[in-house]
Amino acid sequence: MQSWIHVLEWRALISGDQPAVTDGYGEHLTYRQLLTAVEDRAGQLVAAGLVTPDGIVAVLAKNSARYLIEALAIQRAGGLAALLNWRLAAPELSQLLDAVQPVAVSTDDSLRSLAEAAIGTRAVTPYGIDDPLPGGSLPAFPIDRLVGAAPFVLMHSSGTTGLPKIIPMRNRGFMADAIRLAMWTPELGPGCRASRVGPLFHLATMGQSLAVLFSGGHLFLPDGFEPNGLLDLIESEQLHLIDAAASALRMLVDAARARDEMPNLSSLVEIAYGGSPIEPSLISDLHETFDVRLRQFYGATETCSVVSSLAPEDHHESSGWHQSAGQLALGWEVRLRATDGSLVEIGERPGEVEVRGEAMFEGYWNDPERTAEAMTDDGFYRTGDIGTLSSDGYLTLLDRAKDLIISGGENVYPREVELVLDTHPTIASAAAIGIPSDRWGESVHAVVVSVGEVTRVEETEAEIIAFCRERLAAYKCPVSVSFIDEIPRNASGKILRRQLRTGV
Numbered sequence: 001m002q003s004w005i006h007v008l009e010w011r012a013l014i015s016g017d018q019p020a021v022t023d024g025y026g027e028h029l030t031y032r033q034l035l036t037a038v039e040d041r042a043g044q045l046v047a048a049g050l051v052t053p054d055g056i057v058a059v060l061a062k063n064s065a066r067y068l069i070e071a072l073a074i075q076r077a078g079g080l081a082a083l084l085n086w087r088l089a090a091p092e093l094s095q096l097l098d099a100v101q102p103v104a105v106s107t108d109d110s111l112r113s114l115a116e117a118a119i120g121t122r123a124v125t126p127y128g129i130d131d132p133l134p135g136g137s138l139p140a141f142p143i144d145r146l147v148g149a150a151p152f153v154l155m156h157s158s159g160t161t162g163l164p165k166i167i168p169m170r171n172r173g174f175m176a177d178a179i180r181l182a183m184w185t186p187e188l189g190p191g192c193r194a195s196r197v198g199p200l201f202h203l204a205t206m207g208q209s210l211a212v213l214f215s216g217g218h219l220f221l222p223d224g225f226e227p228n229g230l231l232d233l234i235e236s237e238q239l240h241l242i243d244a245a246a247s248a249l250r251m252l253v254d255a256a257r258a259r260d261e262m263p264n265l266s267s268l269v270e271i272a273y274g275g276s277p278i279e280p281s282l283i284s285d286l287h288e289t290f291d292v293r294l295r296q297f298y299g300a301t302e303t304c305s306v307v308s309s310l311a312p313e314d315h316h317e318s319s320g321w322h323q324s325a326g327q328l329a330l331g332w333e334v335r336l337r338a339t340d341g342s343l344v345e346i347g348e349r350p351g352e353v354e355v356r357g358e359a360m361f362e363g364y365w366n367d368p369e370r371t372a373e374a375m376t377d378d379g380f381y382r383t384g385d386i387g388t389l390s391s392d393g394y395l396t397l398l399d400r401a402k403d404l405i406i407s408g409g410e411n412v413y414p415r416e417v418e419l420v421l422d423t424h425p426t427i428a429s430a431a432a433i434g435i436p437s438d439r440w441g442e443s444v445h446a447v448v449v450s451v452g453e454v455t456r457v458e459e460t461e462a463e464i465i466a467f468c469r470e471r472l473a474a475y476k477c478p479v480s481v482s483f484i485d486e487i488p489r490n491a492s493g494k495i496l497r498r499q500l501r502t503g504v
Contacts, residue, residue, distance in 0.1 A: 004152055096118075174207055294310075
């Protein structure tokens with residue numbers, strides 16, 4: 001048997017009195033207490049009629065120990081938790097409810113009105129994630145739900161490409177992730193103190209949180225990311241490991257440097273991040289400010305697990321791979337496919353990344369049409385990412401297939417333009433997008449956040465274009481530049497190019 005209920009029972013047996021989870025609301029549970037809380041809640045949910053065999057309960061709540069208890073209790077009771085993004089508006093959540101068809105929505109006080117607005121007139125019961133419910137006896141083991149191939153939870157895509165897709169996240173996918181993380185991170189084990197600050201409805205945060213519990217460590221769950229709060233938590237709890245979206249790391253550096261006295265962060269040994277690569281300047285700032293290892297993870301919700309990892313030693317420019325997504329993880333087959341449909345030889349040229357592995361999803365929830373679009377006939381998932389693959393397994397991502405710029409018949413990958421823009425001394429961050437061109441079909445346009453105020457726009461634009469022309473082929477160079485205060489990104493740190501194109 002291979003489920004997270006079995007992991008929790010095992011941990012309660014061998015690590016019962018060890019701390020398991022501490023949240024931002026002051027709840028502190030040992031492994032034995034966590035198991036008891038899950039079993040008690042499972043009995044309550046069944047007795048209240050909120051969980052029925054194979055029934056779906058949506059969870060719309062901020063990070064807390066109760067969130068983990070609820071998701072695990074729903075599985076223990078024989079149901080399936082659908083984890084919803086509380087950053088969405090009520091109409092967007094309403095679409096998700098249509099897709100997952102829950103019988104109930106578990107929510108916290110801060111999101112109760114949002115949940116009720118999304119539910120509308122549906123026959124769906126909202127209830128509090130920490131509401132006391134009538135006690136009930138522990139239900140019989142739902143054997144078919146507690147196996148590796150069965151889903152632990154339902155998640156949904158970030159929605160940057162259209163309507164969200166519902167993805168069953170299998171027990172064994174999270175299990176494979178936990179094993180890989182333990183292989184890569186020697187500190188991850190009993191006595192480890194780790195904080196996960198992203199939202200638990202994301203694969204990365206849920207996967208890395210479960211990995212801490214799998215390894216017998218102590219998980220700290222703030223209710224959200226706030227840079228000064230995280231710095232204080234590292235110092236007060238002597239944390240060893242933290243994770244954050246790439247977009248949050250700059251805020252963490254700036255918060256640390258703004259303090260009159262640097263906090264004592266000597267316990268911290270590694271920062272893990274994902275969502276997107278980070279600029280070389282930020283890598284340097286993180287090393288200088290925190291003196292820690294950095295590790296990047298690449299994957300997708302559909303892969304249910306990490307596909308590749310950029311190791312700490314490869315975060316140095318001398319490695320030559322500091323802007324890659326790292327080397328392939330154990331258990332994955334990866335290949336590249338050209339725009340003409342042919343397979344690309346390793347090291348030859350860019351292509352769309354296709355992956356296959358046992359931990360991967362088998363298809364979108366009740367959506368055979370989009371499943372067929374996403375999968376090849378031989379079981380590879382089309383990631384939509386354009387990349388290159390070296391002979392020693394380094395995967396370098398250039399862009400999303402839909403963001404490819406075709407100028408005069410030549411492919412331009414926005415990421416390669418951005419890597420040059422990021423080296424300009426007056427540019428804090430940048431994005432490249434395609435704009436219509438009567439002559440070339442598309443041309444490159446740069447959207448730039450300047451280090452300081454831009455007082456001479458035309459001269460600065462010309463200087464940036466000239467800078468690029470010295471470093472890029474002419475067809476890859478921006479023909480125009482616009483200046484904004486901040487590059488729009490989603491919660492994972494990915495650039496929202498569609499929003500930029502609309503603005504331009």
